[in-house]
Amino acid sequence: MKNTALALVFVAPALLFLLAVLGWPLVQALVFSFQDIGIIGSKGHFVGFANYAEVLGGKHFWFAFGRSVVWVVGNAVVQTVLALGTALILNQKFPGLRVARVWVILTWIVPTVVVVIIWRWLLSTSGGMINPLLMESGIIDRPVGFFATRRSAMVTLILINSWRWFPFTALMMLAGLTRIPGDLYEAARIDGAGARRRFTRITWPLLQPTLIVLGIIGTLLSFNVFDVIWLMTAGGPSEATETLPVLIYETAFKGYRLSEAATISVLTSIILMGFAVFATRAMTASEANR
Amino acid sequence: MTAFRFAAAAGLALTLLAGSAYAEPVTLTWWQMEQPPQRVKRIQELLDQFNKEHPDIQVKQEPQSWGDVYAKAPAAFAAGNGPDLLNSIPDFTTVIKKIGAVVPVDDLVKDLDAKHHFIKATLAPYQYDGHTWAVPAYNMALSMWYRKSMLKEAGLAVPKTWSEWKTAAQKLSGNGKYGIGLPANKQLYTDQTVYSFMVNDGAADIYNDDGSFRFDNPKTVAAYQTYADLQKLSPPDSPSWTWGEAEACFNSKGCGMVLQFTVISSYNAQAEGDAADLGVAAVPHADDEPQSATISYSNGIMITTKDKAKEKAAKVFLSWLLEPEHYGRFLNMEPGLFLPVTEDGAKADSFWNDPVTTKYKTQVETMIENSKAGKLFGFTTGKVFPSIGAISAQNVIAETLQHIVVDGQSAADAVKAGQARMTGIAGK
Numbered sequence: 001m002k003n004t005a006l007a008l009v010f011v012a013p014a015l016l017f018l019l020a021v022l023g024w025p026l027v028q029a030l031v032f033s034f035q036d037i038g039i040i041g042s043k044g045h046f047v048g049f050a051n052y053a054e055v056l057g058g059k060h061f062w063f064a065f066g067r068s069v070v071w072v073v074g075n076a077v078v079q080t081v082l083a084l085g086t087a088l089i090l091n092q093k094f095p096g097l098r099v100a101r102v103w104v105i106l107t108w109i110v111p112t113v114v115v116v117i118i119w120r121w122l123l124s125t126s127g128g129m130i131n132p133l134l135m136e137s138g139i140i141d142r143p144v145g146f147f148a149t150r151r152s153a154m155v156t157l158i159l160i161n162s163w164r165w166f167p168f169t170a171l172m173m174l175a176g177l178t179r180i181p182g183d184l185y186e187a188a189r190i191d192g193a194g195a196r197r198r199f200t201r202i203t204w205p206l207l208q209p210t211l212i213v214l215g216i217i218g219t220l221l222s223f224n225v226f227d228v229i230w231l232m233t234a235g236g237p238s239e240a241t242e243t244l245p246v247l248i249y250e251t252a253f254k255g256y257r258l259s260e261a262a263t264i265s266v267l268t269s270i271i272l273m274g275f276a277v278f279a280t281r282a283m284t285a286s287e288a289n290r
Numbered sequence: 291m292t293a294f295r296f297a298a299a300a301g302l303a304l305t306l307l308a309g310s311a312y313a314e315p316v317t318l319t320w321w322q323m324e325q326p327p328q329r330v331k332r333i334q335e336l337l338d339q340f341n342k343e344h345p346d347i348q349v350k351q352e353p354q355s356w357g358d359v360y361a362k363a364p365a366a367f368a369a370g371n372g373p374d375l376l377n378s379i380p381d382f383t384t385v386i387k388k389i390g391a392v393v394p395v396d397d398l399v400k401d402l403d404a405k406h407h408f409i410k411a412t413l414a415p416y417q418y419d420g421h422t423w424a425v426p427a428y429n430m431a432l433s434m435w436y437r438k439s440m441l442k443e444a445g446l447a448v449p450k451t452w453s454e455w456k457t458a459a460q461k462l463s464g465n466g467k468y469g470i471g472l473p474a475n476k477q478l479y480t481d482q483t484v485y486s487f488m489v490n491d492g493a494a495d496i497y498n499d500d501g502s503f504r505f506d507n508p509k510t511v512a513a514y515q516t517y518a519d520l521q522k523l524s525p526p527d528s529p530s531w532t533w534g535e536a537e538a539c540f541n542s543k544g545c546g547m548v549l550q551f552t553v554i555s556s557y558n559a560q561a562e563g564d565a566a567d568l569g570v571a572a573v574p575h576a577d578d579e580p581q582s583a584t585i586s587y588s589n590g591i592m593i594t595t596k597d598k599a600k601e602k603a604a605k606v607f608l609s610w611l612l613e614p615e616h617y618g619r620f621l622n623m624e625p626g627l628f629l630p631v632t633e634d635g636a637k638a639d640s641f642w643n644d645p646v647t648t649k650y651k652t653q654v655e656t657m658i659e660n661s662k663a664g665k666l667f668g669f670t671t672g673k674v675f676p677s678i679g680a681i682s683a684q685n686v687i688a689e690t691l692q693h694i695v696v697d698g699q700s701a702a703d704a705v706k707a708g709q710a711r712m713t714g715i716a717g718k
Contacts, residue, residue: 038388041368041369042388120535126542127538144526145528148696150696150697236476236529238692238697250684254680254685255715255718256385
């Protein structure tokens, strides 16, 4: 009992801080969502659930939600493949390993604005390098606009965001890989297991807890990505990359409908909290069954 | 009695002297949205001079970005931390007016007009609801830029009508070059270029007098159709372009013609810098229209303080800024981009003395001429409706173009959807 009280005393400052910086804005958003505030800073009136009815009854929220799901799944797949490959390579012993481990995180530490400028320039048809490279390789016969069509814009954005974030995932996976005892591989090798079998029977199962945690964190982080999308395409072309965070910003600061934006924020928070609770429980159950 | 009077007078004099000696100067905070370092530097030079000449007034600038200020300024005013002077473009003024933060400047503008003679097109977007809401400070008008040598080589005259323009763009296309660079991004630049087509087909008004929309009409549809036809001759990444990419395409000779406020600065520094070869002309007009018009953005400065002493000081500062000996230096914070809003400013030595402005004098003169036929969507009828702020901020004009260029809709369907979108925004 004494220990519990002491623990609470130690945890209290952090909890209070979290309450102030997370709880208060959430409560504010909830209050705004029941009002009809337009421009930020103006007054609003209580309108009950009218904003919720409008948002849930309209197509914009659902389309943006759909795009967010595509965005999250696309990023998860690309980042997992890139990160797993990188982590497996970095888990080997070879000359220059230390340099490689530092080098790989460079894309992650580059500021978003710089990433956007670099990629916009690389993909540009006026002096960019990607189009000439693809043309010389015979992959395309004339320059293409990577953000000019609905599908190519989303795919390009996912690849750029994954390029930026996969080092973080790779490092997490590398940490998971280093925790797998080496003697397991040794024993498997003695038993005649090949590289593929060692991966499917040892590496993959023992990496599962790390992958599940990364899956939860990655989903939450990806879902909330705003900067890269906004700076690269601002949700275009023709709303093709307008995910929920972009829709919230557009509604609040370009449409001047703060309460409607707050409503979308509240609904997004509920979706993400629901996902986090479900995923955490699934993870706990999975660990209990192991 | 005399001694008493002397003592009283001396006391009063001392009090006044002490008062003036220790009185705090009126400090004005100016949020201006010209962030590039050279512009901040030039503004600071002017402020230092003003502050030195007016010890009782101190003006300090706080550079902001156009991207943030739409959200930041209303929040600052709500929190009581708003600036005393705030740069504006016409649609932003409607936003600040809606929250009651802007002070009318009727008398000041009347005095300044009598003294400096505002170019009418720059003042009109700020005059509605019986008041003037900002002091015009500088103008920007879209023009068509080209290389004289390129047109000559292709045997072309400078296009004046849409038919001539299409022919020119087609002839300039080929061998990895694009005849024209027109954006199709859902962004302000595309709003501007599309509207410059609309005003050249007699479709400048998007509102009726009663606030309903007249966007969906055959003239607008024709303007969009022509734009979409020409846009096919633009680089494939133009649906994601902002101003910079179009300028880069022109400077690298990748695009034969572009619509820009200016290319002078980048052409001078990054391209040939040959003033004799740089061509600028009015945006071509529809074949059945008599003359060209364009989109122009008159940037103004709003007074956003309710404090009478600050309001008075702000008027002193704005009057000082528009004096020809200061005003030209202010405009030349970015030579070849910002155009004068006053007639005496357009003749001021301080404007024409800048080396870049001097080098490109004929181009700048053409830009000033083009700006006189400038219009801005939502501010053409003398009546301004609050929904224009949200319509402009959400780039509905550009969004309508994307439905044609990206989604493959017909111009008629896209314009119809555009009007429905505007009506929806106005209804909220």
